[in-house]
Amino acid sequence: VPLVDAGMAALRETGWLNFRMRAMLVSFATFGLGLPWREPALHLARLFVDYEPGIHYSQMQMQAGLTGTNALRVYNPLKQAEERDPQGRFVMRWLPALARLPEAWRQRPWALPAAERAELGFVPGRDYPLPVHDFEAEARRWKRTIHEARQTPEARRDSDVLLERLSSRRGTRRPAPPPSPQLSLFSEPDQETP
Incomplete structure (x- = not known):
């Protein structure tokens, strides 16, 4: 798929891609090729000049649809190419x-x-590889599989537990701290600041 291949060529040469391209590569690897997320994560970590584990691995898991709390993102590289690189x-x-x-x-x-x-003397398969499979059909299959897995009672329970643990508690707001003594840009010069 040209946009995927171009993204990987650019990454190997420069060590950097924008967020959308990174997300699309992860989506293609996991949903398009069915690779477990850890292998592409390690490969990409070795290529990114701005690799930071705390960001990289959480983004990899989110883009691979593993967090369970985010919307499933399956980037279609053909659609991305039409929208982001039409010429x-x-x-x-x-x-x-x-x-x-x-x-x-x-x-x-x-x-x-x-x-x-x-x-043009261009022969697909010789001058540029043929696609390994129908990405759109494969992505639909993965979306369906993940959606079904997220609908199980166990997955819903686990997601609720995670959301409860990580989100702020409703109705138990802490009182606001008293204002700290500081100078104000709007106070009168002769006003005394506590």
């Missing part, structure tokens, strides 16, 4: 083999019509 500039920069393709086919080179393939 295929990012893809062209990091995947030069696709630069000669017309804009409309840079994100889906395997769908290039036969007449244009012949004219």
